[in-house]
Amino acid sequence: MFTMRRNVILLIVATVLAFPQVAWTQCAGISEDGRWRNLDTKGEPSYIEINTVGGCADQSLNGEQTGSSVHYTMQVWVRQPTGKFYGRPSVKAAYRLWKGKRWLQGNIYMDVYQDQVWVHVEERNQQPQLHVVIRHQSLDKRPSYQSEYWFVK
Numbered sequence: 001m002f003t004m005r006r007n008v009i010l011l012i013v014a015t016v017l018a019f020p021q022v023a024w025t026q027c028a029g030i031s032e033d034g035r036w037r038n039l040d041t042k043g044e045p046s047y048i049e050i051n052t053v054g055g056c057a058d059q060s061l062n063g064e065q066t067g068s069s070v071h072y073t074m075q076v077w078v079r080q081p082t083g084k085f086y087g088r089p090s091v092k093a094a095y096r097l098w099k100g101k102r103w104l105q106g107n108i109y110m111d112v113y114q115d116q117v118w119v120h121v122e123e124r125n126q127q128p129q130l131h132v133v134i135r136h137q138s139l140d141k142r143p144s145y146q147s148e149y150w151f152v153k
Helices: 002-018 020-024
Strands: 034-038 047-054 070-079 085-087 091-098 101-110 113-124 127-138 145-152
Touching: 047 113, 070 101, 070 113, 091 113
Parallel strands: none
Antiparallel strands: 034 047, 034 145, 047 070, 070 085, 070 091, 091 101, 101 113, 113 127, 127 145
């Protein structure tokens, strides 16, 4: 038993010494990453899921991103009349400046509207919350409008 444990420890140490960059490299995730729940129980969407896809978002060399390309996806979940949740297809999202802050933005098509979903993490009530502003752009003659919500993990 002791010999087996010693061999495992030696294997781990050898791996760290042989491949130090792999062993110590960690991706610093974005603060928006994860699944968020709407604080307004009647608000839609009920959930927003943000994912980082590709390389590490924190790797850069002389201000230029290195390694494999990184991009972000956004998916919203809405409550159906049956009470079950439906996930709209995932879309690409990108950071954009708006209102003097850096927001992650994605366009989600909802029937006769294109929902321009803008998300940004802010400290609120001593916890990180996802500030969500949705600009519902009409694709026909219906009026456009805007919604604003707060989400938590």
